[in-house]
Amino acid sequence: MINLGTYLGISFALFICGIFVMIARKNIIAILLGIELILNAAALNFAAYSKFVNGNLDGHIMSLFIIVIAAAEAAVGLGIVIRFFQLRESIHIDDAASLQN
């Protein structure tokens, strides 16, 4: 009953939700939430392939590194958001549209 198709379907749904959140929201932190959903979808995909197609643990290694890198990227991204807020007093992404200042 549980096969590669189900896992691909769930990861696909997560990916589409992540894309939706990334484009629909104007708050920078909400966009970062969408990025986390997309990264999770990709990691789930790798793990599913490793179980149903490959049989070895390469997909698990890839998922581990995705988790590590997602955490590092969330930290740096939120650091940038906080600095942006200290400068502009707003975390609306339309305020980040100009290269000046």
Next chain:
Amino acid sequence: MNSTVVTYLSQSKELSAAIAWLSKTLGFDANSLVSFLVFAVVCLIVVGVMATIGGLGTYAERKISADLQMRMGPNRVGPYGILQFLADGVKMILKEDIIPSGADKFTFILAPIMCMVGVFATLAVVPFSSGFMLANLNVGIFYLVGMASLVGVGVFLGGYASNSKWSMLGGMRGASQIISYEIPSTLSIISIVILAGGLSMGTLIGGQGGLPHQWYILHNPFAFIGFFIFFIASLAETNRAPFDLPEAESELVSGYHTEYSGMRFGLFALAEYIEVFVVCGVAVALFLGGYNVPFDLGTGAIFTEKLGLDSMLSQNIGQLLELGSFFTKTLALYYVVIWVRWTLPRLRVDQLMTLCWKYLTPIALFNLLGCAVWMYAFDGKSIYSLIFETAATVGGSH
């Protein structure tokens, strides 16, 4: 599948007979149904016992603090006041449930539930005894660390949702304290994982023996320091004094649970007391030998040999001895936790952070390195076996 309560109980002939009879009556294989039922019953027992221990923890705290301060403590409700926690529970349930009008209702209700869920989920891997562990996961201790971080989320949400400055400040301080002290705590756990060679609770306890010289705390000097690092970091993780700034009565009114009344506050307090028990249990499992009974009495084999008892009965007696050993050590550590609370003054928040980042984390990193080097240099032998071997070779060469 991992060994659990079900695998232990399936050794008994009565249970196998019951499963066979049930399969015949129902028509399909009742194995998974019976194991699910056994799990449900054991979970209920564990949750009930833990909730009682949480309640008795409040009573013990009041009695021990009274003893330290030369007064009596509660002695009216029941013999020696032992039913005081029931009276407190009834009082809390009967109180009016107030939700502040500006509060975020969804988050306000969710925060104490998240604390409770985080703490009760860790009970699944706490090693009460070799047969009574709910799940001997391959990644037991790692899972426990993960679930304990949910409590930090619950504290933060509780502080945010109350829409009050005291609570917000207390919540942020509490959450930053919890996530900061996770680092020396996890590093100390990893040093022991290096010594044992696995993440599962069974491996961690199986590498130790019953007598104190076989425990990991006396394995090498790095593990000895690691025990104290873990203990201090766990005190800070559970918001116990001297690290209880988030709920400091004299400074923040009541910190992140200021606006909570009645049973919602009761859930926060219960989660804290049960988390202290879980953390003491983990310290016992990692450093103090876990449920191992001295002289190998825990396996029950000696009862079958010497007294000629039935194998299952002697195993049950061994399990009871292991349970007794685990609970004795854990409750002794619980007493030390309460003792520390009523002895030491509270740390300021900057002292707290300095202690974690400038002292505990470097020492824990150094411990990790030291344990790894010890495992490589001495082939994983404890300091006692090294001394005995040297003595044996010196003695034997004469």
Next chain:
Amino acid sequence: MFTNTLFLLSAAITLGGAFAVVYTQNLMHACIFLLASLFGVAGLYACIGADFLAAAQLVVYAGGVIILMLFAIMLTGGASNSINRYGLVKIAAMGNTKTFFAAGFTAIVTSLVLLKIIANVLKNQPNKVLAANEATVEKLGTLLATDHILAFEISSVLLLGALIGAAVISRPRKEKHD
């Protein structure tokens, strides 16, 4: 039977959390629903026998990234959905109908592309008997230390850089107004 129940529960929590992140208008609630979704993904990892991956997901995501997001929300003004901060007209921070339409259009285009790829994969997949689930901790440790040692070391340097960088970027500065 256990596996199927666990799978259904985890999939429900994952997808429910993800849809709630899309739908909600409160940033704080979106974070909490993301936490639920990440829990569900950990359960899905457990269903295919990736026990270490599930525990790592719990520790890193539920215990780390979510608290980071919550702190960032608090430090940058909270979850208020204010449109006009200084009287200037802006699109609402959590999106209005225009942005949702744009996102929906993008989502449809992306999903068509992805569904084409997935259909190809599902058509060509080999139907083989799966091995039983086994403990992955030791094997992953060996792989990380032998086959993938370079990626392991580089990721440790990356984490160090992220740690120091995030702290340096967001520390409070003495504002020099010129």
